[in-house]
Amino acid sequence: MNIRIIFICSLLLLSCEPDKKAANSIKLAHGLGVTHPVHEAMVYMADLVAKKSDGKLTLEIYPSSQLGSEKQCLELLQIGSLGMTKVSAAVMENFSPDLRVLGYPYLFRDDEHRFKVYDGAIGKQLLSGSEKYWLKGLTYFDAGNRSFYTKNTPIDKPEDLQGLKVRVMQSPTAIEMVKTFGGSPTPISWGELYTALQQGVVDGAENNLPSFYSSKHYEVCKFLSLDEHTSVPDILAISTIVWDKLKDSEKKWITEAAEEATVYQHKLWKEAEQEALEEVEKAGVEVSYPDKSLFEEKSESMLKALKEKDEHLYQLAQQIKKVK
Structure with missing residues (x-):
């Protein structure tokens, strides 16, 4: 075989060989x-x-x-x-x-817990x-603590959610929680939420402070109620x-x-939490600190219902509460 052809074929084989590094x-x-x-x-x-x-x-x-x-x-x-x-x-x-257990309201005493x-x-x-x-x-x-934010009215007590369409994640627990508080849960993907808020598809949502800020939802929702209902x-x-x-x-x-x-x-x-709070306040968001006990009392029915329908998950929630 022609030496030139052999050389060219060798080069082609080398170029096709995967780089081991x-x-x-x-x-x-x-x-x-x-x-x-x-x-x-x-x-x-x-x-x-x-x-x-x-x-x-x-x-x-x-x-x-x-x-x-x-x-x-x-x-x-x-x-x-x-x-x-x-x-x-x-x-x-x-x-x-x-x-699912991590989505139950007021499961944790504090961040250390x-x-x-x-x-x-x-x-x-x-x-x-x-x-x-x-x-x-x-x-x-x-992901910190999740709280409600709305377009037209602050949420100072669970009853303030009555009749409001609240965006929730694709989570049965989150849906049940908003229903328990009196709101109308509406699952919407995160990427579509800004437009949904703008167009009035939902009246509000719930999330942590950095996500509320980084998503620019504060441009539409001017009421943030730090009830800190879940820590998901x-x-x-x-x-x-x-x-x-x-x-x-x-x-x-x-x-x-x-x-x-x-x-x-x-x-x-x-x-990020500190920065987000400062920035949304600068942007004109009305930040309130409702009495968490009102929401916690309302959510107790969720755990009672859980005991009846899923003893395993109920016991898991109790174990979590007892961690020192």
């Missing part, structure tokens, strides 16, 4: 904006993974619902078409029923419970299909980076 990349999609503290924590995590792996493993982050809603991203994880996502525990309860539950045996048990649905929970990101964490999840294909070293890099990013995210969250 090329990085393994995992796509991570979520619905938050790039200024949100949870997104910043995931960027921090991606940097840690790249450093720990010396560039052999990378995370590609797709924010702002680029690859779909929270529910759609979870479904993509289940078939292995997407590697990782960040979703609210309230959305994930549709795939891992025991997570909350973090002890997340980091302890109960929190780990809840994270692992989704693995049979092809979703592996890696860590909880703090975000969950960073990875597809078990993707996870099972990783080497032990890659799993270690991801696990360690997630733990370190969680500590960093807690710091970012506190700063």
Whole structure:
């Protein structure tokens, strides 16, 4: 064979051969904006993974619902078409029923109690419970406390929600809670909520302070009532299909980076809450601090009803309340 032809063929074969040093990349999609503290924590995590792996493993982050809603991203994880996502525990309860317990109102005494539950045996048990649905929970990101915000009237007591259409997540527990308080729960995806508020599809919504601010919902809703009814964490999840294909070293890099990013995210969250409160007040939002006991008393019927229909979940809620 002509030497020139052999040389050219060799070059072509080399160019087609996979680069053994090329990085393994995992796509991570979520619905938050790039200024949100949870997104910043995931960027921090991606940097840690790249450093720990010396560039052999990378995370590609797709924010702002680029690859779909929270529910759609979870479904993509289940078939292995997407590697990782960040979703609210309230959305994930549709795939891992025991997570419903975290959506019950006034479950935690304070932030310290909350973090002890997340980091302890109960929190780990809840994270692992989704693995049979092809979703592996890696860590909880703090999502603070959720409160009501509305367009036309403040919410100072549960009765003020009467007749109001309130956006909730795709969560049976959140729907039940708003009904218990007297409102009309309306599930709408996060990405569509600003327009829904503008057009009057809903009269208000409920979320944490940084999300209220970063979403610019304060431009439409001028009443924020800090009743802090629930503390639903975000969950960073990875597809078990993707996870099972990783080497032990890659799993270690991801696990360690997630733990370190969680500590960093807690710091970012506190700063973001303070900034959000200051900024929405500057923007003319009327911030009120209603008597939480009125909402807590109203929500007690939810736990009583839970005892009748799901003894397992009721006992789980009681265990959480007893964590010291």
